[in-house]
Amino acid sequence: MHRRHFLQLGSLALAQTAAYPLRSQSPMQPGMTMGTPQPAPTTRADITLRIEPVTVELAPDRILSTIGYNGTAPGPVLRMKEGKPVSIDVLNDTDTPELVHWHGLQIPSNVDGVDEQGTPFIDPHSHRRYTFTPRPFGSRWYHSHAMAFADLHKGSYTGQFGFVYIDPASEPGRYDQEHFLALRDWEPFFTSSMEDDDDETKSGPQPEKPEVLNTAPNGLEVSSMTYSINDKSLGSGEPIRVKQGQRLLFHLLNASAIENRRIAFSGHKFQVIALDGNPVPTPRVVDSIVLGAGERVDAIVEMNNPGVWIFGSTQPMVRAAGLGLIVEYENQHSQPTWIDPSQDPWDYTIFGHPTEGSTASTVRRAGLLNSQPVDQRASALEQARALTHVPKPDQILEMSFEKIPGGAGKFNTFTVNGKPYPHDNEFVLKQGARYRLVMRNRTDDAHPMHLHRHQLELVDYNGQKTSGVIKDTVVVPFYGRATVDFIADQPGLSLFHCHIQNHMDYGFKALFRYA
Numbered sequence: 469m470h471r472r473h474f475l476q477l478g479s480l481a482l483a484q485t486a487a488y489p490l491r492s493q494s495p496m497q498p499g500m501t502m503g504t505p506q507p508a509p510t511t512r513a514d515i516t517l518r519i520e521p522v523t524v525e526l527a528p529d530r531i532l533s534t535i536g537y538n539g540t541a542p543g544p545v546l547r548m549k550e551g552k553p554v555s556i557d558v559l560n561d562t563d564t565p566e567l568v569h570w571h572g573l574q575i576p577s578n579v580d581g582v583d584e585q586g587t588p589f590i591d592p593h594s595h596r597r598y599t600f601t602p603r604p605f606g607s608r609w610y611h612s613h614a615m616a617f618a619d620l621h622k623g624s625y626t627g628q629f630g631f632v633y634i635d636p637a638s639e640p641g642r643y644d645q646e647h648f649l650a651l652r653d654w655e656p657f658f659t660s661s662m663e664d665d666d667d668e669t670k671s672g673p674q675p676e677k678p679e680v681l682n683t684a685p686n687g688l689e690v691s692s693m694t695y696s697i698n699d700k701s702l703g704s705g706e707p708i709r710v711k712q713g714q715r716l717l718f719h720l721l722n723a724s725a726i727e728n729r730r731i732a733f734s735g736h737k738f739q740v741i742a743l744d745g746n747p748v749p750t751p752r753v754v755d756s757i758v759l760g761a762g763e764r765v766d767a768i769v770e771m772n773n774p775g776v777w778i779f780g781s782t783q784p785m786v787r788a789a790g791l792g793l794i795v796e797y798e799n800q801h802s803q804p805t806w807i808d809p810s811q812d813p814w815d816y817t818i819f820g821h822p823t824e825g826s827t828a829s830t831v832r833r834a835g836l837l838n839s840q841p842v843d844q845r846a847s848a849l850e851q852a853r854a855l856t857h858v859p860k861p862d863q864i865l866e867m868s869f870e871k872i873p874g875g876a877g878k879f880n881t882f883t884v885n886g887k888p889y890p891h892d893n894e895f896v897l898k899q900g901a902r903y904r905l906v907m908r909n910r911t912d913d914a915h916p917m918h919l920h921r922h923q924l925e926l927v928d929y930n931g932q933k934t935s936g937v938i939k940d941t942v943v944v945p946f947y948g949r950a951t952v953d954f955i956a957d958q959p960g961l962s963l964f965h966c967h968i969q970n971h972m973d974y975g976f977k978a979l980f981r982y983a
């Protein structure tokens with residue numbers, strides 16, 4: 469073991485590194501070819517992940533080839549215990565340097581899985597051990613954090629994604645079935661046509677709409693025509709089989725590298741209990757759920773409407789192209805049915821503590837959820853009267869996002885505060901301070917913004933105040949604004965970026981550092 473390795477591995481225990489010589493910095497061994505399997509590690513880690521070519525059978529006549537974990541895409545659901553250290557060996561059986569990012573975990577930057585933060589790459593045909601103490605509890609996920617640029621077979625365009633579930637100290641109540649469902653698109657391609665019918669935030673307020681719009685022709689965006697939930701297209705997997713009266717717990721993840729997505733469960737409503745894995749102050753019943761790329765929602769659904777139903781994208785084309793699954797009640801054999809949900813706008817703030825001044829609009833929004841029983845509406849009224857205090861921040865960080873259209877056949881570029889990455893001297897944090905981050909989206913697209921290694925508390929969403937909604941990824945609406953608070957409690961480098969791979973690759977990122 470070389471000193472260099474100790475410096476890179478930081479938090480790893482001495483005994484572990486000595487017993488398990490990491491090879492990621494070593495040249496190829498004599499006689500080894502690129503295809504040679506890795507020798508088995510000499511000590512067992514708690515979890516082993518192998519990055520390798522996989523096939524994904526979306527349907528019997530639709531089989532894709534990509535890169536995944538342990539022979540599948542999505543990879544295995546990794547269950548961890550909050551606060552209990554875990555070791556994970558990652559073996560890279562591909563020809564591309566890779567990184568595994570642990571999305572939503574508060575862990576040191578050298579194991580968070582991000583090159584920009586100083587996590588070492590796992591070299592091709594090599595391996596590396598990640599050791600960290602998982603926290604906080606809830607629905608997290610893991611995925612490649614490699615840059616892709618013009619290569620749609622790299623990074624988060626591949627099948628390198630899966631759930632991490634950190635078991636909570638408290639349970640979400642009784643449930644009969646638990647399902648981890650990742651929304652996914654495949655076979656991405658470049659296009660400069662801006663269809664964007666799916667931008668859920670277009671119809672909202674547009675406080676950041678510039679006086680003069682940039683009408684230069686748009687550059688290339690990434691799109692897809694092939695979809696699935698987990699590894700199956702609508703109609704090809706086994707249905708979820710349920711009995712009347714059961715309660716289902718859904719862990720939902722938008723694992724798309726490309727798009728935000730709205731989904732619904734025909735004939736049923738979701739009770740949203742957690743956003744990005746964090747329990748919400750006010751669980752509410754909704755008709756449909758919007759997930760930005762990278763976001764998670766945990767929801768309970770009561771099985772109270774016997775039949776055979778479709779769960780999936782609210783966009784007919786996307787559903788027909790695979791984004792859905794079938795839920796079948798016992799002894800029901802009818803054709804699967806789809807019913808469009810109501811058009812209620814998706815609004816994070818309804819799940820928060822109401823704040824001063826929000827009474828009228830909270831009541832109005834509670835009324836919009838006409839599916840709610842009267843007693844729930846009454847309790848929303850009660851809560852609307854309660855006042856919640858958001859502490860004053862120590863400092864405000866102002867951010868504006870802009871797009872420089874690339875024109876036909878070229879890529880758009882994105883800037884944060886008019887400057888390119890990395891914003892070296894701009895976002896320097898003082899440990900222990902509370903920051904308020906004002907994100908102004910001056911582009912014609914909704915962007916799921918993710919800050920690594922920190923938890924964000926939503927305080928304002930397009931003028932709607934709230935508190936208690938804790939997230940790691942926040943969709944900043946079309947020409948809109950979102951404000952979040954965070955405590956600078958994670959020394960080290962932290963990447964802030966749009967979770968749409970193409971946007972991140974072409975400039976939509978900034979590095980936060982500590983003084």
Ligand SMILES: [Cu+2]
Binds near residue numbers: 915916967976
């Ligand atoms: Cu974006």
